[in-house]
Amino acid sequence: MNNLEIVKAGLNKRYAKERRFKFYGIFSISLSMLFLFFLLFDIGAKSIPAFTQTYINLDIEFDKKLMKLQDQDSYSEETLFSASYSKLGRNALYKLFPEVTERKQKKALRQMLSSGARYDLRDAVLENNDYVGTTQNLWVLAGDDIDAFVKGLIDRNIPEADRRVKDYQVEWVDTLEAQNKIERRFNINFFTSGDSREPEQAGILGALKGSFYTMLVTLLLSFPIAVSAAIYLEEFAPKNNWWIDIIEININNLAAVPSIVFGILGLAVYINLFGVPRSAPLVGGLVLTLMTLPTIIISTRAALKSVPPSIREAALSIGASKMQVITHHVLPLAMPGILTGSIIGMAQALGETAPLLMIGMVAFVADIPQSILDPATVLPVQVFIWSDSPERGFIALTSAAIVTLLVFLFFMNLVAIVLRKKFETRW
């Protein structure tokens, strides 16, 4: 057998190996893409129920006695605000189902309505003062179990004992449905209210505003500091200087320090040493600033480096100082790259959770923050808080909050990509 024959004999085996290897590559890429689509699809599908909400149509009798109001013709805003609205909804339900008399069933009937329904009724009365003493046909927010049942999240075929909705409640819902008195509407509440313990009343506006303030602080601090630091290191720092090397190693290393360690720094230094208020967007922004600095510095340096020397030399040759060369020529030319890096850094900061847990942004905050000093939470932390809540409705809410967060991240990255594509110059 000569050499050629030996080679030919092994050839099929080697080609098979080649094909197999290629297949592995395609397989692993497909697997990863499949995982990504599964992840997005799973969360997207889980979020759908959160975007609608169940309302029940009731004839609400705004009885002065039930509202604990004195018999007058007109009332001041304040009296109306502090009046009692808790009995109005349940009374209307009792009237609709007069056959219900047993105590336990009455309680179940009451729970058909959300505990937040009274606030909606209050707001309705504050808007139309003349409702008092009349009977109005209104749509009232349903409780979370009924909501889940109407959405089909609770199966009516499983035995009653394993089900959160009792048989008589199912019957009531069917009766209401037959009369067209129950309906699902778009969940506007989700975008207009703060956090709540009740899933049907909880919204993400508080977290959105918290994220906005936190990002504002982060951007205002990290962008100027990072760009200045990058300019110094790239343009002014003496070469082959040991402590410049230390700074550089430092920055590269900080980019890889676990995020939770920054949270510890925030807790020990900002809160305990400097007394910055806990849970506030200010301290969150300060912590995230330190985290985003390395990202922005590294991309800014890359952008500065990509500006060709010919431009610097041209400016220098007509008498510009080094600082003028940088501020008048290099920086404007590098700006698209710097902005792209900054947006990517901000997107990272927007999705960051762990360090913010350390500085108390995980507290339950029902109020919507009005400034960078108010206690607040941010979107990813809101996701974490809700995912910890036992009520069924929170699964959908968590997924919906994630969808919102991902939409924001998607747009930020889109802007970064467009910036890069549009203004990128190849020298």
Place this chain on the structure above:
Amino acid sequence: MSNLEILLILIIAAAIAYYATKRQAQSWQASRDKTKLDSLPNYYGYFGAICTLLPALIVLSFWSFIEGNIISALVVSKFERLSALNASDLSLVMNEIKIIVESGLSEKNSNDLFYEKAAVLIERYSLVSLFLKVASVFALSILGFMYAYLKITPRFKARKKVEKTAVYLLLLSALVAILTTAGIIFSVLFESIAFFSQISIFDFVFGTHWSPQIAIREGQVSSTGGFGAFPLFWGTILISIIAMIVAAPLGLISAIYLAEYAQPKIRNVVKPILEILAGVPTVVYGFFAALTVGPMVSGFGDRLNEFGMSFEIELFAGLVVSSESALAAGLVMGMMIMPFILSLSDDVINAVPDSLRDGSIAMGSTKSETVWKVVFPAALPGIVGGFLLAISRAIGETMIVLMAAGVAANLTANPLNSVTTVTTQIVVLLTGDQEFDSIKTLSAFALALGLFVTTLILNILALQIVRRYREQYE
């Protein structure tokens, strides 16, 4: 007057100073003998603004930082009842007093007269401090402006001065990175030293019993039982191993395929899609791991268990399956770090010079043989560096393990069991309502120190390897 208002006024003052000094310079230029200026008029303006703003700003920020502590110290020294307290009680009492100050003294909200007295004192000192602060800041600002205005002459080298100041400011920004590292080290080091003065390092690192939630009262210390962190280290390692088993082959093979086989068109589509995985926030992975992958894994474990029971395979029959498992967390974490390995490996593979590939192909080897026998060995150091960075990321990852791996400190090699990690315990220990210097919170700082040092070593090692590798082919 709040700091923000003072800052605004200072900025307005600086703007005025800018125009005043600039006008002065312009007037020289426009004068009859056409004096030649050393710098452009703008630079005289900048010089004026810097002199007005900078010293005042330094004093303002310094004062604001130390103000609170000085006032507290003064108040404490005035009251014997306060100076007799120990540190943690003192901070509680001071907090209460500060709440009274914030809510306004006019409302009688405390029945303890002593608190009222202290609050009144704090408010008085704050007022004095504010007055001194405002006075000194504005005086400095005016003095600075006068200095600048008197200093400038047509021959004054304004540009040089301004640019020099600017360079110092840039340097200051670069030093923030050093300050951050120093801040991290100091914030974990002192608390860790306090912790290790009560619990020996040996017991901490090698102890196998972790139950810090059992409150240890003061004076009952150093009964080491509760602070053996070995199960946490093991949990972290176990999950990182699972994650790397998933991420390393997937990331590496995908990278090789994209770099060596895929057409540019496909590459340009696939790579950004896979990089989306790196941009998804970790809390999303955590939710996915806890709600979707976790139940899938435990369902699989149950199935395995049944299988073991019916066929009497002891290994499977005795399986403990928990809803929170190391496997679920590790799988999802693997997918999270996959794109990281992908893009790092992609970089190093692309950096391997084509001459090596061409040589191998010319010898008659197939593409896969070239990849495995030539490109891969050449890129190995860079790939190893990338793996180290990925491991460091897996060790430091918090949200996925917090949400999906559980909090029970089990020393187990069974990936279907729930384990806990260093990062999880840090969060658990520090998010409760704890006083700051209890041994329980101190232990969190010791864990953080361990985490920081480990990742630091991994990062420096990895960066060094990657850098040396790059130099080799440049």
